Amino acid sequence: MKKGIWQEFDGYEEIAEEIEFSFKAGKERSFDRLMAGQYIRQLHPRQLKLRIVDVIAETASTKTLRLAPVDALLPPFLAGQYIPLFLEINGIRTSRPYSISSQPRQTGYYDITVRRVPDGLVSNYLMDRIKTGDQLDSAGPQGNFHYNPLYHDKHMVCIAGGSGITPFMSMIREIVECGLDRTVTLLYGNRQPDDIIFHEELERISARFDNITYIPVIEKPGKTYTGACGFINAALIREILGSMSDMTFFLCGPQGMYEFCLPELESLGIEKRKIRKEMYGPPDNICDHQGWPSQIEAEDRFEVKILDGRTISVRARDPLLVSLENEGILPPSICRSGECSMCRVKVLSGKVFQPAGTPVRKSDTQFGYVHSCISYPLGDLEIML
């Protein structure tokens, strides 16, 4: 075909003129502004260095670490979000998410409040070995467990268990300190009265502010305890709330709490869309999980071959991500609960157990990808990172 026949099309002359003009008029653009790198880094930094400026003992098993930025401004966050911590402990590089317990308009520091988990790698390290002045690596705040003004009710019913109080602390502090038009009813479950984190502060706030109600619930009270006891169940919720229309329920706590509380809420006729649930790490004991094949024992060992890499030995009860990290192989991870998909790996051969309902993209499942933080080997595997 003839080259450039369009030069004969009607109107070509004017367009050629326009092009010539824009050629002369075109200016070099500010690359830094266009790429918005600095702006994006301020909202979602991939790396954020934090220094411990204070350590506050909360209970015998809980401390608050106050974290100030080392060389940047702290990114803004929504009350309820968490930050990942990236650490190296005894030669193992790993990460853990911790909800921010301070409120978002406190822009000078983030508080995280950590409870000791028996035999836990990171929580014990943070409790015992971290002191004021130390630095921690983190990244921008993440997560979808926050109040969303577009569709959540202004009356929030918050159900917390143990260290699951932390995101609610941030929300409640923001509401009272900034005078937000929102109401909170907090039901906070703990084993013993001594385990309650932030008890005095919560008592004080609920005494002072009409829109905050605080109900501690103790699982195994002593004889003299007079408050609410046992588990947080339907009867207790009904007694406290009465009518439950125009309320959104927020749950944060250990797996066992969800297993118990979600059916209770269902029995009260609360619609699914009114219930928000924070993820809280992999199940404690995967072998007890529904669907786990009974012939596989927790301590069974298998081999995992990594494409273009080594072969490692793994234990059935450990999430694949943890086994990989223990061998110095480091897929990226943020939520460590199966939700963010950062840790996805492709299983080329072999089978893994990934709890039903893990939010994996349909086509990822079709092509063999799993979220390694919540996938357990059920035999020898070959994987691609």
Added chain:
Amino acid sequence: MDYDAIVIGAGNGGLTASAALARKGMQVLLLERHNIPGGCATSFCRGRFEFEVALHQLSGLGTPEQPGPLRMTLDSLGVMENLEFVEITDLYSVHMPDGFHASFKPDKNQIIAELKEKFPHENEGIDGFFDLVYKYAGDMIGAFIFRDPEPSREKYPNMYRYAFKNAKAVLDDFFKDPRLKAVISVYWGYLGISADQMAFAYLAMILFQFIEFKPYHVKGGSQALSNAILNSFFTAGGRARFNCGAQRILTEDNQVRGVVTDDGDIVEAPYVVANISPVETYTNLIDKNLIPDNTLQEMNSRTLSNSAFSMFIGFDCEPEALNIAESTNFLMSSTDITRTNHDRMNRIDIQDELLVMSCYDVSDSSFSPPGTCQVNLVTLKYGDPWLDIPPGRYHEVKFRCAESMLCRMEEIYPEIRQHIEEIDVATPLTHMRYLGHPAGSVYGFEHRTRDSLFFQPGRHSPVKGLCFAGGWTGDGGFEPTLRSGVAAAKSILKQTNK
């Protein structure tokens, strides 16, 4: 050399370039900064929903019996067997707050009948306009698709006469009713260029294409497409690194030598395909002294296309409960089709903008979990104004805009508030973050008449071994970007005689 070629970016163009090269026996490394392939062509999970990010209507696929250009491209990559396409049975509907509603099927006669019923006073113009659209398309196909060796004004009068005319001028020739003009040119809501700045050629071809090849969606969303192409690449022996972008392109004597990755590794290869903007490539990745002044001048003469503001909404009911009857809907408040309306893309807030609302579950009831449905609600916005929002106020502005958008949807679908189970919002800053393109552009450079058609930047670069694929080379959209990668691969294969 470590590889025969390195591809930077796993968007549509990068993916198809990688797969096409690897399937011809080239050793290829694909580098992607995000943790997942697709660029725009992706999805993400919230609660029990998997939200589609970009794909509303796939063009150019056609049927197995009457394949369109995209089907041939995907066939050549060996991905069709892993994909299930769903024909979207409606073309689009337009809804206005005053109750006006027109609904079109991808069928010329139905469209004409529906328009005549809604605009009886414009009967004649309607016939004439669609006649022209089809004649124009016929000319384009004859001259360019079948590569007529001797095209002439006599053979292709409509092409010679109309190609460079702006769409509004043609609409003005045929119609008086501003509402009718807005309804027919409503696809500008996809293209991001108002009718008075857009070549008639674009409007004619988009209508013709969607009517003749039908609009499609894909099961599993656009992520399924991205995953399938990546899988074909792996099957052909390709290697990819995710969470690892390209920092620098290395050269020697004006010839590509390799790439420095974000991890600091040096990987050698004589060819690099960039699925990223020339703006970033020439400013940040390569020694600027290698780029001649006129190349930079040409680049700077072009404006950057829009970004987008999107809401992803999961409902706890089926579409019927919300009165959503069509897959593709334009919510239109203003019938202005001039640059004044276009300028609204420069303001942050959402008032009477043209909104696109897709509900995939209408044509594919398995798209969302049983008893639910999802909606992707989007309006095109420029990215730049967003950079003036103080970071501490970003969330507040985002929620404010989303609330206005939701109110707009509520005008047409009053039931929605009682059924929302999940919402997520993406702003131009979200696109900047995940795509890494300047100003969060989703279509590359802008496509005014003077930048489009025959005046596009193309894939070539002044550096030997470096070429581009994706939206920055020409047209945006799935079909063009998917095809652009294959074209880039072909030109490399030609040079290597493979």
